[in-house]
Amino acid sequence: MFPIGGLAHLDRWLIELFSNVYGVFLIGFGVVLVVLAPRLIDIRGYFSRRELSPALETALTRRADLESLSTQPWRVGGSVAIFSGVLVITRILDSAVGYALACAALALALGWTFAHLRNHGVRRAALLSPRRPGSVLSLLWLIFGAGACLTPLVVVWAPVGRVPGTIVTLATLVMFATVIAVRGMPALLSGEDPEREVLIETRLRERRVRGLFLLTLGVPSVFFATVSPGILLNEGAVVLPRLIAGAIPFASLYASAVNGGFLLWVLARINPARPAC
Amino acid sequence: MSVETLIAVDHAFETPPYQQIVDQLRAAIERGALAPGAALPTVRQLADDLGVAPNTVARAYADLQAEGWLRSEGRRGTRVAEKTPAVDRRARANALVESVAQFVAGLRHRGYTSEEIAHVLARYPQGNPFKRR
Secondary structure (H helix, E strand, O other): OEEOOOOOOOOHHHHHHHHHHHHHHHHHHHHHHHHOHHHHOOHHHHOOOOOOOHHHHHHHHHHHHHHOOOOHHHHHHHHHHHHHHHHHHOOOOOHHHHHHHHHHHHHHHHHHHHHHHHHOOOOOEEEOOOOOHHHHOOHHHHHHHHHHHHHHHHHHHOHHHHHHHHHHHHHHHHHHHHHHHHHOOOOOEOOOOHHHHHHHHHHHHHHHHHHHHHHHHHHHHHHHHHHHHHHHHHOOOOEEOHHHHHHHHHHHHHHHHHHHHHHHHHHHHHOOOOOOO | OOOOOEEEOOOOOOOOHHHHHHHHHHHHHHOOOOOOOOEOOOHHHHHHHHOOOHHHHHHHHHHHHHHOOEEEOHHHOEEEOOOOOOOOHHHHHHHHHHHHHHHHHHHHHOOOOHHHHHHHHHOOOOOOOOOOO
16 A cells, blocks of 8 residues: 655645635636637637638538537536536535536537537538548547546545546546547538538538547546645545556556647647748 | 539439439539549448438449449448440430439429529529529
8 A cells, every 4th residue: 555645744725725726717617618608619710710701601601500509508518617616616525526527517518519410400412522530530549548538547546536536537438429429420511512511511520529639638637637636635645555546647647648749739730831940 | 622522312302312312423423523433432421411321322322333333342432433334325315304304393393483493494503503592
């Protein structure tokens, strides 16, 4: 058995400060989701102003009508995050549990949105070429990502991490399943302006899948930052099996490495023509 | 921007969906929009995109394979045949007349007058058969 110490000597005020900052972070996150909900579902955001010709605007409006996304899931998710933040500040909830609830709400909002996308809209036109989901997000990234999604499970061994670890793992897996679903989702084409519709379809799929995958990978990374102080500070010298105690920093490092690696990969593709230093 | 080749299925037409797919695929190959050897979407992908049952697309692909327009490569998918059947001009013209007759009959069934249909057909845009005015 291995006693976790290190930060246990820090004063109680640091724990209070951490909880307050974390509560404010959750409230801020929730406010962003509620206030920016219309912008989060606005597909014009995937195109630069320079690209937005009148014809493309028309095609985007038609696509938005076909998708008819609702801001409701985002507002509900944001409200849960705000509520969790308040509970964390008032010490009713542990910061890690508050974060886990916010993640669960986010995962459900995303799942709800993309289930709607999958099932809504009358599909009547199709492109006569095979779709290559691997060009949007390769199988290798999915394998690395699946591993990162399971990393919060190591925290489940610690008493303070049991509930949040389980919730965060489930939320991350829901988000991961959503990534796979969007990656292979049927095209939504009306056939009225094939060239622009295919451009929109390609851009939306690419940005949505990569953005969602980045968000999914971010969940365990932030979770380890949240729960590790929780384990170390809330319970003082918690005694954990040596293997588990050693696995927590390794899992945290792995999740952060995959998240960071994918972020760099995405950035390299957004601006491929970056001049050499 | 490249010219994208799309097909569409309209359930309001009297022509069955699988026949609409067959007609449009054959037309795309004939006009060169689909080159010999070009890979086609999987049955599942095309069915999902068109909102039809996979069996509908599978039947269309099977018909076109039987006629020599497509060739199956098993699990690797379906491709346009390298040598498509020789086009019989008379048969092709008859098929066109028949398709237009079915199309017009469908529109008249939906309440459009001959004048309205003729007016739209006269302004029918070239290169983009789906574009609405």
